[in-house]
Amino acid sequence: MSLNENDLWLLSYYRSSEINGALFFGRVARTVRPGRLQAELVHHFADEANHARYWNDCVNDLGADPIKLRDSYQDRYLEAIGMPASLMEVMAITQVFEKRVIGQYRRHLLAPDLHPRVRQTIEQIMVDERWHIRYVRDALREMEDRYGARHIAATVDRFTRADEEVYARTLAEYGERVAFLEQPAAP
Ligand SMILES: [Fe+2]
Ligand SMILES: [Fe+2]
Numbered sequence: 001m002s003l004n005e006n007d008l009w010l011l012s013y014y015r016s017s018e019i020n021g022a023l024f025f026g027r028v029a030r031t032v033r034p035g036r037l038q039a040e041l042v043h044h045f046a047d048e049a050n051h052a053r054y055w056n057d058c059v060n061d062l063g064a065d066p067i068k069l070r071d072s073y074q075d076r077y078l079e080a081i082g083m084p085a086s087l088m089e090v091m092a093i094t095q096v097f098e099k100r101v102i103g104q105y106r107r108h109l110l111a112p113d114l115h116p117r118v119r120q121t122i123e124q125i126m127v128d129e130r131w132h133i134r135y136v137r138d139a140l141r142e143m144e145d146r147y148g149a150r151h152i153a154a155t156v157d158r159f160t161r162a163d164e165e166v167y168a169r170t171l172a173e174y175g176e177r178v179a180f181l182e183q184p185a186a187p
Contacts, residue, residue: 002063003115006177010108011118012067015055017101020074022048028090037087040135047128058121073100073170081162088147089155091139096159098132100167105129 003011025045032038059066077097084090105122108114140152171178 003059007115007118008059008064009067009177011055011059012069013072015052015059015066016069016072017074018048018052018055020072021097022046022052024048024074028087032087037139040139044132044135047132051125051128054121054124058117061117062115073166076166076170077163080166081159086147088140088143088152091136091143092152092155093159095133095136095140095156096163098129098136100163102126102129102133 022045025041025048029038029041029045032041056066074097077093081093084093105126109119109122140156144152
């Protein structure tokens with residue numbers, strides 16, 4: 001069984017987004033001070049790079065090569081909110097973004113006729129994505145003394161609204177390629 005055009009497009013889109021994630025966290029990991037967050041960010045960078053590899057391998061195993069895509073979710077996202085101005089903003093964006101990713105993969109797992117090889121890839125990635133959400137949440141909590149809990153919460157809210165807009169626009173634009181995503185997610 002091979003991939004249809006829409007599936008190939010979506011898995012290629014995931015691959016591109018994971019690559020962008022890796023490049024983003026690679027840059028962040030290079031700039032932070034020595035310490036635990038530095039180690040977590042370099043781990044995160046490596047995870048996202050692996051996710052891109054898992055998608056590449058998955059598409060190859062299904063008899064195709066990923067499509068070269070210029071557009072990525074993160075580009076749109078950063079366009080909408082601007083570059084983060086502090087490490088706190090980086091972590092706040094990351095929290096919103098990681099929730100989006102995990103929600104997206106969770107929805108994809110509910111797609112009818114999901115290929116077992118795709119399911120396996122998503123499940124493998126989700127293990128790491130759950131850790132990303134946890135460590136980012138803890139890092140933001142530790143920043144409360146410095147930035148203030150209310151300021152952090154307001155920043156997360158602002159980025160959440162931007163993410164909702166970007167996601168709605170993305171769905172509208174890619175239409176039937178991602179039609180299954182418009183079905184309501186399971187509770
Ligand atoms: Fe990832
Ligand atoms: Fe992630």
